[in-house]
Amino acid sequence: MKWTSKILMLAAAVWVLQGSMPGSGEAQAKPYYEGKTILVIVGSGPGAGNDIRTRLFARHAAKHIPGKPQLVVQNRGGGGGLRARNYLYNIAKPDGLTIAEIIRGTGLQHAINEPAARFEADKFNWIGNLTAATAVCVGRIDRVGANLEEAVQRSKKTQLREGTTAAASTGAAVGKLLKKFSGLNSRLVAGYRGGAPIDLAMEKGEVDMRCGLVWS
Structure with a gap:
């Protein structure tokens, strides 16, 4: 897209x-x-x-x-x-x-x-550059669906929660751009201390998705 x-x-x-x-x-x-x-x-x-x-x-x-x-x-x-x-x-x-x-x-x-x-x-x-990075967003399939189009449709009924470290973090920025260009209905849940705590929060159902950059 x-x-x-x-x-x-x-x-x-x-x-x-x-x-x-x-x-x-x-x-x-x-x-x-x-x-x-x-x-x-x-x-x-x-x-x-x-x-x-x-x-x-x-x-x-x-x-x-x-x-x-x-x-x-x-x-x-x-x-x-x-x-x-x-x-x-x-x-x-x-x-x-x-x-x-x-x-x-x-x-x-x-x-x-x-x-x-x-x-x-x-x-x-x-x-x-020291590394190459790609922007990605991931989420629980039972909450966001199998693809972006499905996530956008589901978010029209229930707003999705994006876990992030801070409202000004890179992950939050990626999520805001995704929201702007795709129409995804989402909100930030900030305050996590890193990626691992956010992943755990998704497992617990506290948040539905997270965004960020992966590098190699």
């Missing part, structure tokens, strides 16, 4: 850099990063998948950067990645010394006009 392609275009896992890098044509006595430290912000808590990928990146990236700077990882979890992105946009100096591994799909909050998203996604400088 058309709504799927629109979500996929927005749902990339990204590395972002605040501010412009020194031009390659500038004459410099030594590499810009020589003797400097790059702060690498992680938009999740310690031990999460984003944190593990970021620390793996930081361990090996320095040898590929002219000047071989030191890379220091700092966790700024909260708000489904919004805390990290707001910090990068509003507080970090635009000197090329602060980069961030943003939770996949955080830019979706800007696309849906989330009030807590105090940034403009198109003003970041994007470095690249």
Whole structure:
């Protein structure tokens, strides 16, 4: 369906850099990063998948950067990645010394006009991807049906409940886009501490579905 392609275009896992890098044509006595430290912000808590990928990146990236700077990882979890992105946009100096591994799909909050998203996604400088991500929504077949069309029809009679960590989380944003483009009648049930608790809540019947990004 058309709504799927629109979500996929927005749902990339990204590395972002605040501010412009020194031009390659500038004459410099030594590499810009020589003797400097790059702060690498992680938009999740310690031990999460984003944190593990970021620390793996930081361990090996320095040898590929002219000047071989030191890379220091700092966790700024909260708000489904919004805390990290707001910090990068509003507080970090635009000197090329602060980069961030943003939770996949955080830019979706800007696309849906989330009030807590105090940034403009198109003003970041994007470095690249560590993983590929796809937006998905899953639910109990006895509650949502076997496919999207059936879920939309069922939701007209009984509103579906989407479990999520926070109203501003990536999963919530994916769900809002699904609702917008498909006409699904759903509402958020926020406050869960992660994917596993949401899955358990579906088993218990507390919620009917969950949305998010899967990566590889």
